[in-house]
Amino acid sequence: MSRVFRRRLSHWNYPEIVRGEGVYLYDREGRRYLDGSSGAIVVTVGHGVPEIAEAIREQAGRLAYVHGTEFTSTPMEELAALLTPRAxxxxxxxxxxxxxxxxxETAIKLARQYHVxxxxxxxxxxxxxxxxxxxxxxxxxxxxxRPSLRTAFAPLLHEMPGIPAPYAYRCALPGCGPACSLECARALETTLKAEGPDTVAAFIxxxxxxASAGAVVPPPEYYHLVREICDRYGVLFIADEVMTGMGRTGKWFGIEHWGVxxxxxxxxxxxxxxxxPGGAVLVKGEIVEALKAGGGFHHGFTYSHHPVVAAVGLAVVRYVERHGLVERARVQGAYLQQRLQRLLDLPAVGDVRGLGLMAAVELVQDRKSKAPYPADARLAQTVQAEALRRGVNVYASGGQVDGAGDLVMVGPPLTIEREQIDEVVAVLGDAIAAVTRA
Ligand SMILES: Cc1ncc(COP(=O)(O)O)c(C=O)c1O
Structure with a gap:
């Protein structure tokens, strides 16, 4: 028996992966899997790139750690110099x-402390x-x-105001039809007024x-209106680009599609x-200056500004640039989005959507009513298992319809070739057909 406390405690047979190369993963038995989702839409440069591994080895050998409160490091300075002009x-x-x-967490505390x-x-x-x-x-x-992730922890959560997202496939806002009326963006203003704008620090x-809705792209005017409303009420606008950033959608950052x-x-x-493991917060200079004038930013982690994480980020940004991977995500992404449309021929596919190399298929029990499968059918996970059995890894999610709802996400490394995209789409289609066949 394995002593690993696994993320899925039942219904899953874990392959033991021993190696990754390009878009492929290999298990202990020598089976090959095409990583159609880069895990949880993570990998951009591909698996097993020698120069990224070398950047880790080189930096860890030279300087593995200093505390970010009293030291800086060369890769930290270089990463900031390289990435900030792209944001x-x-x-x-x-x-x-x-x-x-x-x-x-950093962005939340930053927004709060900025106003203080x-x-x-x-x-x-x-x-x-x-x-x-x-x-x-x-x-x-x-x-x-995300109700399915919140319910068990409800007593521990802070109460914060929520508004509807521009989720066109299931929009139920009064006054909204096939063409979005932007009621979802106007809900931000209504909520700010109701809460009292002078109590709100930021909109995220x-x-x-x-993964909570599956590659949902907003209407073209949405973020312009959001920006306008945030400005009108002195509220900061935080764009969460954890999934959409670093080239995934065909721009360095997803928000650039709308020029906001x-x-x-x-x-x-x-x-x-x-x-x-890495992450970053890119902050407007004026905010940092306000914090400076206000006595500093009372926040940080032991591993903030970590030199080896910075060295990896630096190596990744350089690799993405040298290989033109942002443009590649745009071109290959357009191909992926177009190929995925053919899955709409399957009765269980309600919608197909996305931008660049970030896409999702929404599965439904009934196309007309858009009724989801029952949550306990775990359909997305069953499709994921079937696709994996056929040699392709996709990302299962859902819960967006009152806890039910099934989404399968595709988001391969940005290095993927067309024939590999064809294989992901074909296997995903076969897997959906196989598990939803009555
Ligand atoms: C949009 C978005 N924000 C934040 C997170 C949290 O990131 P992490 O899982 O690295 O803590 C995720 C993870 O899936 C995400 O997709």
């Missing part, structure tokens, strides 16, 4: 952490969206619209919603491409 944030500064949830520093201590609320996901820690979970949103500049961007996953 659509004015005069950006970079706060390095060890994962997406840490980035969210500016003599507006009444502002503490973070407005978030249903559905959404910003992390597993209690602060981040308090502003995550994933530019393209990740957030005050804060959080990122993770693709920053280190999974080679080490």
């Amino acid at each position: 659509p944030v004015d005069d950006a500064r970079l706060f390095l952490v060890a994962g997406g949830s840490e980035a969210t 520093a500016r003599d507006e201590p009444g502002r503490y609320k973070i407005v978030f969206r249903w559905p959404s996901y910003h992390g597993a820690t209690l602060g981040a979970l308090s502003i995550s619209g 949103a994933e530019p393209v919603i990740g 500049r957030p005050d804060v961007i959080t990122t993770g996953k693709g920053l280190t491409s999974g080679y080490l």
Whole structure:
């Protein structure tokens, strides 16, 4: 019996992976899997890239650790110098952490402390969206619209105001039809007024919603209106780019598709491409200056500004640039999105959507009513298992319809070739057909 406390405690047969190369993973028995989702939409540069491994070895041998409160390091300085000009944030500064949830916690505390520093201590609320996901820690979970992950922890969560996300496939907002009426964005203003704008510190949103709704792309005017409303009420706009950042959608950061500049961007996953746990907060210079004038930022982790994490981030950004992977994500992404549309021929596929190399298929029991399968059928997970059995790894999620709902996400390394995209789509289609056949 394994002594590992596994993430899935039942219904899962764990392959033991011993090696990764490019878009492929290999298990102990020598079976090969095409990693169609980069795990949880993480890997950008591919598995087993020698120069990223070498960057870890080299930096760990030279300097593995210093505490970020009293020291800086060469890779930390170089990463900040390289990444901040690529972020659509004015005069950006970079706060390095060890994962997406840490980035969210940092952004929440940053927003709060910014207002305190500016003599507006009444502002503490973070407005978030249903559905959404910003992390597993209690602060981040308090502003995550994912009922299935929140329920057990409800007494531990902070009460924060939530608004509907622009989830067109299931929009139930009065006045909204086939063409979005932007009621979802206007809900931000209504909520700010109801809460009292002078109690709200920030609004947080994933530019393209990740696993909580499955690659949901907003209408074109959505973020312009959000930006306008945030400005009108003195509320910071935090773009959570943990999944959408670092080239995944065909731009360095997803929000660039709409030409909007957030005050804060959080990122993770693709920053280190999974080679080490990493995350970052990119912050508008003016905010950092306000904190400085207000006595500093009372926050940090033992592993903030870690030199080896910084070295990996640096190596990944350089690799992405040298190999043109952002543009590649745009081109291969357009191909993936187009190929996935053919899955709409399957009766259990309700919707297919996404941007760049971030896509999702929403499964339904009935296409007309959009009724989901019962939650205990674990359909997305069953499709994932079937695809894995056929040699392709996809990412199962769901719970977006009152705890039910099945989503299968595709988000391969940005290095994927067309024939490999064809294989992911074909196997996913076969897996869906096999498990939903009556
Ligand atoms: C949009 C988004 N934000 C935050 C997180 C949390 O990141 P982590 O799991 O690295 O803590 C995730 C993870 O899936 C995410 O997709």
